[in-house]
Amino acid sequence: MIISYCDIILPKLAQSVRKNGGVNMSELRKDPISGRWVIISVERGKRPTDFVSPSQRKKGGFCPFCPGNEYTTPEEIITFRPSDTKPNSPGWTLRVMPNKFPALQIYGDLSKTGEGIFDKMSGIGAHEVIVETPDHMLSLSTMSLKAVEDVLWAYYLRLTDLRKDRRFKYVLIFKNEGDAAGASLEHSHTQLIALPIIPKLVKEETDSSRSYYDLKERCIFCDVINQEIETRKRVIYENSRYVAIAPFAPRAPFETWILPKKHASNFSPPDNNFSQLAEILQVILKQMDKILDIPPYNFVIHTSPFYDEINDYYHWHIELMPKLTKIAGFEWGSGFYINPTPPEESAKFMREAKI
Amino acid sequence: MIISYCDIILPKLAQSVRKNGGVNMSELRKDPISGRWVIISVERGKRPTDFVSPSQRKKGGFCPFCPGNEYTTPEEIITFRPSDTKPNSPGWTLRVMPNKFPALQIYGDLSKTGEGIFDKMSGIGAHEVIVETPDHMLSLSTMSLKAVEDVLWAYYLRLTDLRKDRRFKYVLIFKNEGDAAGASLEHSHTQLIALPIIPKLVKEETDSSRSYYDLKERCIFCDVINQEIETRKRVIYENSRYVAIAPFAPRAPFETWILPKKHASNFSPPDNNFSQLAEILQVILKQMDKILDIPPYNFVIHTSPFYDEINDYYHWHIELMPKLTKIAGFEWGSGFYINPTPPEESAKFMREAKI
Numbered sequence: 001m002i003i004s005y006c007d008i009i010l011p012k013l014a015q016s017v018r019k020n021g022g023v024n025m026s027e028l029r030k031d032p033i034s035g036r037w038v039i040i041s042v043e044r045g046k047r048p049t050d051f052v053s054p055s056q057r058k059k060g061g062f063c064p065f066c067p068g069n070e071y072t073t074p075e076e077i078i079t080f081r082p083s084d085t086k087p088n089s090p091g092w093t094l095r096v097m098p099n100k101f102p103a104l105q106i107y108g109d110l111s112k113t114g115e116g117i118f119d120k121m122s123g124i125g126a127h128e129v130i131v132e133t134p135d136h137m138l139s140l141s142t143m144s145l146k147a148v149e150d151v152l153w154a155y156y157l158r159l160t161d162l163r164k165d166r167r168f169k170y171v172l173i174f175k176n177e178g179d180a181a182g183a184s185l186e187h188s189h190t191q192l193i194a195l196p197i198i199p200k201l202v203k204e205e206t207d208s209s210r211s212y213y214d215l216k217e218r219c220i221f222c223d224v225i226n227q228e229i230e231t232r233k234r235v236i237y238e239n240s241r242y243v244a245i246a247p248f249a250p251r252a253p254f255e256t257w258i259l260p261k262k263h264a265s266n267f268s269p270p271d272n273n274f275s276q277l278a279e280i281l282q283v284i285l286k287q288m289d290k291i292l293d294i295p296p297y298n299f300v301i302h303t304s305p306f307y308d309e310i311n312d313y314y315h316w317h318i319e320l321m322p323k324l325t326k327i328a329g330f331e332w333g334s335g336f337y338i339n340p341t342p343p344e345e346s347a348k349f350m351r352e353a354k355i
Numbered sequence: 356m357i358i359s360y361c362d363i364i365l366p367k368l369a370q371s372v373r374k375n376g377g378v379n380m381s382e383l384r385k386d387p388i389s390g391r392w393v394i395i396s397v398e399r400g401k402r403p404t405d406f407v408s409p410s411q412r413k414k415g416g417f418c419p420f421c422p423g424n425e426y427t428t429p430e431e432i433i434t435f436r437p438s439d440t441k442p443n444s445p446g447w448t449l450r451v452m453p454n455k456f457p458a459l460q461i462y463g464d465l466s467k468t469g470e471g472i473f474d475k476m477s478g479i480g481a482h483e484v485i486v487e488t489p490d491h492m493l494s495l496s497t498m499s500l501k502a503v504e505d506v507l508w509a510y511y512l513r514l515t516d517l518r519k520d521r522r523f524k525y526v527l528i529f530k531n532e533g534d535a536a537g538a539s540l541e542h543s544h545t546q547l548i549a550l551p552i553i554p555k556l557v558k559e560e561t562d563s564s565r566s567y568y569d570l571k572e573r574c575i576f577c578d579v580i581n582q583e584i585e586t587r588k589r590v591i592y593e594n595s596r597y598v599a600i601a602p603f604a605p606r607a608p609f610e611t612w613i614l615p616k617k618h619a620s621n622f623s624p625p626d627n628n629f630s631q632l633a634e635i636l637q638v639i640l641k642q643m644d645k646i647l648d649i650p651p652y653n654f655v656i657h658t659s660p661f662y663d664e665i666n667d668y669y670h671w672h673i674e675l676m677p678k679l680t681k682i683a684g685f686e687w688g689s690g691f692y693i694n695p696t697p698p699e700e701s702a703k704f705m706r707e708a709k710i
Contacts, residue, residue: 029604033576334527
């Protein structure tokens with residue numbers, strides 16, 4: 001389940017938990033068989049009756065992310081705003097603050113304990129929201145290119161800051177756009193979670209890339225990029241620094257990856273500049289909006305874990321998936337995907353979109 | 356994306372493909388970094404305009420799984436029917452047939468090829484539908500216990516038959532119940548896919564179980580079961596042969612596993628009898644229906660792969676997940692789950708359900 005700033009699920013319970021001394025009972029738990037970790041987050045709803053169907057939820061007109069409503073959110077961590085405006089008041093162009101209903105709690109020590117055969121950890125971490133624009137009606141695909149650049153800078157600044165906290169091994173940056181992709185607030189925003197563990201898929205990617213490097217002395221992503229640029233079948237778009245491809249084995253229709261062409265293991269601005277990344281990201285989102293009629297989507301940034309951030313084997317990238325089908329449970333149970341759209345065709349549709 | 360018998364997505368395209376000599380262009384592709392395989396299935400829809408939102412789809416009154424409409428489906432593979440009734444005609448109580456729009460094709464040789472750095476296989480496999488009851492209004496939780504037993508027998512008989520085909524390494528049995536869980540037909544049914552590869556999560560489980568066994572000479576599932584039965588905190592229900600638990604690290608609220616108490620590596624009827632399994636499965640489904648208001652759900656059977664079916668390290672089980680939230684993309688991108696419901700609490704709610 002994706003979390004979002006203000007899940008409508010049981011806010012009252014969450015508030016009562018906070019009033020009771022703000023006790024954080026979140027826990028990280030490891031499945032002993034698969035090795036995957038999950039967060040059991042009791043700051044959120046939990047009783048059977050809380051799982052109302054999405055269509056029954058009611059959206060009010062009030063948006064806590066709109067200018068003027070800063071008082072309803074936790075205090076900002078960073079903002080981009082003119083120097084003559086006050087913190088936590090209007091005037092900003094971008095705003096980062098803690099999630100009001102965090103899945104993990106920033107305060108406390110990381111304690112690791114066993115429970116018989118099981119392993120668990122205290123639910124320590126950071127959970128933040130990046131409000132990308134003051135304009136409720138804009139999205140990453142419609143805001144100015146400069147504003148997209150600023151969003152990428154905000155990601156980078158938060159990564160750089162959270163890296164200093166030795167309790168954290170990874171920062172997961174992810175975006176849910178649209179109701180069906182898990183965004184409970186319309187106002188365009190990204191989330192990040194700083195974690196004392198490395199998410200399973202990131203660990204698998206880094207392990208696999210390292211094995212490949214040990215064998216070939218080459219980065220597997222660089223090899224993939226070179227082959228894709230040569231055959232061009234699955235290339236969607238490229239600029240001087242980045243390439244967007246439909247991956248060879250996509251899990252879902254129109255899955256798209258954006259990668260730096262030149263090897264780079266961690267998310268960072270080449271030559272102190274995010275303009276090219278902002279450009280390719282916005283082009284891809286505009287293409288998707290055009291051919292898929294403004295689909296809900298998720299993206300996630302995969303970057304090297306802090307413990308080995310600069311290396312020759314891993315290659316940071318963005319994985320982007322429009323949410324075109326409503327299925328999840330089966331893949332959860334099998335790790336097995338069926339995709340009706342060959343990536344060669346989705347790449348062609350995307351390339352030919354008139355944006 | 357889950358496939359179902361008669362996805363409304365582009366049936367005309369699928370038909371035209373079939374008319375053109377029934378060419379199967381499905382392909383199994385491996386992601387070189389994560390190692391996961393996906394099926395690229397072109398018997399299904401693929402153009403951007405095919406991804407209509409679920410709410411826009413229209414359900415007609417016609418059901419191809421109802422008695423009298425047998426002529427609209429492929430011919431039955433097995434049926435449970437009185438001996439005085441004819442094949443592919445009414446009178447049956449359970450019916451298994453090939454999926455009309457299969458993700459994989461049964462005919463052909465398994466060819467494995469490379470494409471530069473990438474690996475792929477021809478899309479060979481079986482894709483079948485088990486229609487569980489002739490009554491359109493019944494479900495696994497409301498049909499007779501005897502009918503549930505018959506469904507389990509059908510699973511077992513198909514597994515036993517498909518095992519003989521040396522091209523197949525695994526048979527994945529899965530059920531999508533309800534629109535939101537991916538069932539495009541209401542009429543209660545299960546699907547199975549016979550595969551020339553082992554699904555990623557199954558492989559991870561068997562590898563991990565084997566490592567544990569190498570270390571301890573014990574089955575990790577048996578150890579988990581013993582601990583759960585001792586502490587009882589996460590036990591939902593048990594009968595003489597099976598136990599249902601909320602797993603220690605559930606990916607989603609009310610995730611439930613059903614396991615044989617006595618070690619068994621592959622799905623099979625102990626003493627030639629499925630009555631106890633039918634009973635526990637129906638109890639769990641009734642409990643879920645009661646406390647979650649007849650939720651959509653998915654379940655999948657995890658059993659030992661054919662190449663090592665009878666062993667001491669792996670323990671077959673059912674993983675069942677009600678579909679209470681609408682999120683998928685983010686987990687796809689991270690392998691990272693946030694669950695607001697501690698399993699101790701979901702187990703308590705389930706235990707206390709008055710069914």
